[in-house]
Amino acid sequence: MNTAAGWAKRPESRTGVRKQRNRIARRLFSISAGFIFLVLFAIVTMLVQRSLPLWQNVSLPDFLTGRVWKPDQGLFGLLPFILGTFWTTGLGIAFALPLSLFSAIYLAEYARPLTRTVIKPVLDILAGIPSVIYGMWGVLVVVPVVQTTVAPLFSRAFPGIGLFQSSNPTGFSILSAGIVLAIMIAPILIAIMYEILLAVPVGLREASMAVGASRWQTIKYIVLPKATSGLIAAMILGTSRALGETMAVLMVVGNVAALPRSLFDPAYPIPALIANNYGEMMSIPLYDSALMAAALFLLLIVLSFNILSSLALRRMLQ
Amino acid sequence: MAECISIRNFNVAFGNTLVLKNIHLDIPCGQITAIMGPSGCGKTTLLRSINRFLELSDHVTIKGEILIDGQNIYDPQVDPIDIRSKVGLLAQRPFSLPMSIIDNVAYGLRIHGMADGKDLHRAVRHYLEMAGLWEEVKDRLREPAVRLSIGQQQRLCLARGLAVEPEIILADEPTSALDPISAQNIEQRLLELREKYTIVLVTHTVRQARRLADYLVFMYLGEMVECGEASAIFSNPQHELTRAYLHGAIG
Numbered sequence: 001m002n003t004a005a006g007w008a009k010r011p012e013s014r015t016g017v018r019k020q021r022n023r024i025a026r027r028l029f030s031i032s033a034g035f036i037f038l039v040l041f042a043i044v045t046m047l048v049q050r051s052l053p054l055w056q057n058v059s060l061p062d063f064l065t066g067r068v069w070k071p072d073q074g075l076f077g078l079l080p081f082i083l084g085t086f087w088t089t090g091l092g093i094a095f096a097l098p099l100s101l102f103s104a105i106y107l108a109e110y111a112r113p114l115t116r117t118v119i120k121p122v123l124d125i126l127a128g129i130p131s132v133i134y135g136m137w138g139v140l141v142v143v144p145v146v147q148t149t150v151a152p153l154f155s156r157a158f159p160g161i162g163l164f165q166s167s168n169p170t171g172f173s174i175l176s177a178g179i180v181l182a183i184m185i186a187p188i189l190i191a192i193m194y195e196i197l198l199a200v201p202v203g204l205r206e207a208s209m210a211v212g213a214s215r216w217q218t219i220k221y222i223v224l225p226k227a228t229s230g231l232i233a234a235m236i237l238g239t240s241r242a243l244g245e246t247m248a249v250l251m252v253v254g255n256v257a258a259l260p261r262s263l264f265d266p267a268y269p270i271p272a273l274i275a276n277n278y279g280e281m282m283s284i285p286l287y288d289s290a291l292m293a294a295a296l297f298l299l300l301i302v303l304s305f306n307i308l309s310s311l312a313l314r315r316m317l318q
Numbered sequence: 319m320a321e322c323i324s325i326r327n328f329n330v331a332f333g334n335t336l337v338l339k340n341i342h343l344d345i346p347c348g349q350i351t352a353i354m355g356p357s358g359c360g361k362t363t364l365l366r367s368i369n370r371f372l373e374l375s376d377h378v379t380i381k382g383e384i385l386i387d388g389q390n391i392y393d394p395q396v397d398p399i400d401i402r403s404k405v406g407l408l409a410q411r412p413f414s415l416p417m418s419i420i421d422n423v424a425y426g427l428r429i430h431g432m433a434d435g436k437d438l439h440r441a442v443r444h445y446l447e448m449a450g451l452w453e454e455v456k457d458r459l460r461e462p463a464v465r466l467s468i469g470q471q472q473r474l475c476l477a478r479g480l481a482v483e484p485e486i487i488l489a490d491e492p493t494s495a496l497d498p499i500s501a502q503n504i505e506q507r508l509l510e511l512r513e514k515y516t517i518v519l520v521t522h523t524v525r526q527a528r529r530l531a532d533y534l535v536f537m538y539l540g541e542m543v544e545c546g547e548a549s550a551i552f553s554n555p556q557h558e559l560t561r562a563y564l565h566g567a568i569g
Contacts, residue, residue: 201413203411207409207414208425210371210407211406211479213426222416
């Protein structure tokens with residue numbers, strides 16, 4: 001049908017082309033999205049498959065609780081590495097958490113608009129610094145300070161307590177790794193926690209302040225309780241990032257496969273173990289398989305932390 | 319007429335946009351004053367300047383004075399917290415705090431350390447009765463407040479505001495999110511409270527102003543066009559814009 005203007009009728013052929021293109025676009029996007037799942041699946045499959053030979057010689061409990069790692073003697077005890085991972089991560093989170101939470105509260109509740117617009121891009125830049133640079137900074141600054149100042153100070157201040165005694169003269173230690181990790185993950189934690197605090201409705205804050213509550217009372221009684229599960233989600237996400245962090249930790253932690261006893265002992269986290277050894281001395285039987293099993297273990301822990309985090313976040317948004 | 323809020327040469331700008339222009343206004347004590355006007359006329363801004371909520375927004379500039387009982391609340395010596403204990407706010411949408419019904423009402427009392435133990439329970443009951451909610455919630459005081467209907471939550475917010483014993487109640491279109499029955503209930507409460515409190519009500523419905531207002535303020539594009547006894551303005555508006563608004567020609 002033609003109207004007076006003559007443009008009302010759409011040609012049949014154009015409609016067909018349009019639908020065709022829509023189908024192609026849809027397929028392209030869905031394939032791209034599916035590819036990611038495929039990769040995750042491929043990685044897990046490969047790790048499982050290549051770690052299988054290990055289980056014929058070593059039992060799972062022995063692998064996870066064994067204290068000795070001597071591949072040339074067929075001893076594959078992962079415990080020093082598991083403890084190394086948890087010590088450095090735990091310390092990093094312990095340092096980063098208060099710092100990040102307080103900064104995020106300041107930014108979300110107290111800071112003026114100008115401060116926010118300045119600090120937000122700075123956080124993004126900090127979060128984008130390659131971890132090898134944090135590692136270098138750790139070697140050049142943190143390690144010497146721990147070696148010459150912090151370790152002697154703590155040994156003298158807490159004479160009876162093993163946790164603070166130093167038998168390691170180098171400064172490459174759990175404490176150094178914890179400090180570097182904390183500084184690395186703090187920008188990310190602050191950015192996430194800031195967003196989470198902003199997700200608490202303004203109307204709730206106003207409801208509290210309308211009856212004469214101060215900023216701090218409003219934060220304490222309304223904002224923080226409302227944001228708790230979201231803040232926990234942020235913390236878990238930060239933990240899982242710290243668990244997998246390889247390069248910066250590897251550079252300052254000392255890489256000694258022994259059970260750490262004090263903050264000033266060196267340690268050997270799982271990512272560092274894999275990065276340092278994979279591809280070398282692969283002629284040793286089961287070595288490859290044991291590293292794959294270690295990687296699988298790390299992956300499973302990080303994945304479960306990520307799942308926990310999204311569950312906590314969903315709880316807050318309900 | 320005793321005025322309890324005096325607004326003098328009051329100007330407010332958000333960024334470079336002037337939202338309130340040289341407002342000069344006296345609001346009488348112990349009455350319901352309705353601020354009317356089309357969207358964007360600055361009526362909510364004016365309301366939020368009376369409990370110093372404006373300064374919570376970014377990029378806001380405030381000039382001029384607002385006197386409550388003769389004291390300029392924008393004096394640098396004045397703590398906004400003291401003003402907000404004296405001037406309550408009923409918001410457009412009810413925001414019940416994420417806690418139980420009883421704790422919502424007790425919130426302000428606890429914040430100010432005003433009541434404990436048995437006293438607290440008695441106080442909560444008293445204010446819930448004033449808000450007309452006691453009978454509906456007396457058996458479920460420990461339940462989370464969010465389980466209440468929106469209309470009940472608005473009355474809960476009213477009880478929470480009353481509990482800190484303000485002298486003035488600001489109400490910012492308090493019925494606009496409610497169903498007609500709940501809205502009527504809130505209007506009823508406001509009429510009952512008029513004897514004890516000075517109420518400033520922002521509304522964009524002329525009919526609500528007719529039902530509630532003793533005193534009327536009409537605003538247009540950031541300026542105060544006309545104010546006076548509600549009955550006088552409704553029967554004989556002095557200004558062309560007011561006449562047009564009341565007859566539904568604008569707004």
